[in-house]
Amino acid sequence: MQAIVAVDQNWAIGQDGDQLCYLPPDLKRFQRRTTGHPVLLGRKTLATFPGGRPLKNRRNLILSRNPAFAPEGGEVFSALDEALAAAPADTFVIGGESLYRQTLDQCDTVYVTKLHRRFPGADRFFPNLDQAPAWVLAEVEGPYVYGDLAYTYCTYRRREA
Numbered sequence: 001m002q003a004i005v006a007v008d009q010n011w012a013i014g015q016d017g018d019q020l021c022y023l024p025p026d027l028k029r030f031q032r033r034t035t036g037h038p039v040l041l042g043r044k045t046l047a048t049f050p051g052g053r054p055l056k057n058r059r060n061l062i063l064s065r066n067p068a069f070a071p072e073g074g075e076v077f078s079a080l081d082e083a084l085a086a087a088p089a090d091t092f093v094i095g096g097e098s099l100y101r102q103t104l105d106q107c108d109t110v111y112v113t114k115l116h117r118r119f120p121g122a123d124r125f126f127p128n129l130d131q132a133p134a135w136v137l138a139e140v141e142g143p144y145v146y147g148d149l150a151y152t153y154c155t156y157r158r159r160e161a
Contacts, residue, residue: 001040001106003093004033005126006113006151012122013097018048020119025146029153030094033111034058038091040083040103043069045095061087063099097124108158110135116143116150129156 007013008020035057043064046052054060054074061083062074069076077083080102093103104110104127112129129135135156142152 001087001089001091001093001103002109002111003100003104003107004030004111005095005100006115007126008115008117008119008122010118010122011126011128012119012124013095013100013126014124015119015122017044020115020122021149023113023115023146023149023151025144026113026151029113034092034094038088039094040087040091040099041094042096042099045099046071046074061091097126100126105134110156112154112156114152114154116152134159 005013006019006023006026012020014020034055038059038061039055040061041063043062043066046054046060046062049055052071054062054071060074062071062076063080063083064076065078067078075086077086084103084106093099093107110129130137136159137154138157139155140152143150144152
């Protein structure tokens with residue numbers, strides 16, 4: 001599997017149940033990378049999408065403890081092992097924090113958009129791959145600037161054993 005995430009300089013990914021910011025070029029990149037692939041996400045992450053609806057042109061594998069939760073266009077799983085059993089190898093993990101932490105050891109590639117800013121008050125974080133011995137920075141694109149926000153695309157790959 002692979003993961004895709006946007007982080008600030010502290011590896012923060014969210015605040016108060018939402019993303020840190022909405023960066024149109026990064027949203028387009030996310031769409032290009034994940035379209036046609038299954039995505040694995042938590043219910044709270046789904047709630048941040050437009051209308052709280054599953055993403056189009058992707059198989060949405062959604063983790064939720066609520067047995068009554070059944071969004072149209074999504075497959076809901078109450079347990080991570082069930083979702084992983086249904087997830088093909090080309091699945092993208094797309095959040096949130098808990099799901100990233102639980103599945104990172106099953107990913108071989110992580111696409112990280114590094115926002116060149118700190119977001120005070122952030123309360124959700126991604127593991128710092130720069131400090132993780134299992135990961136190596138394989139590719140860097142940028143920096144780019146949108147409005148007053150600079151960012152860089154970084155691709156991390158799991159080190160060979």
